[in-house]
Amino acid sequence: MNTKCQECENGPAGQAGHDNLFSHAFFGGEVVMKCRKCGTFWSRRASRGDVFGWTQANASDGSLLPSGND
Numbered sequence: 852m853n854t855k856c857q858e859c860e861n862g863p864a865g866q867a868g869h870d871n872l873f874s875h876a877f878f879g880g881e882v883v884m885k886c887r888k889c890g891t892f893w894s895r896r897a898s899r900g901d902v903f904g905w906t907q908a909n910a911s912d913g914s915l916l917p918s919g920n921d
Contacts, residue, residue: 856889863893863905883908 858869876883881896894908
């Protein structure tokens with residue numbers, strides 16, 4: 852099990868989560884994001900307006916985004 856970076860320990864917030872998260876996959880109405888620093892996966896769902904709910908996700912959640920190299 853990987854050790855979380857400080858940003859992931861604090862938990863993501865807002866639309867971006869934190870500066871090291873990037874979109875990794877889509878899962879239903881959610882986007883699965885991965886941390887560049889520690890590899891932790893997070894799932895983001897819009898609740899209302901500018902409010903976003905975050906939960907820790909599994910690497911196997913979602914459909915991978917197209918890489919553009921196909």
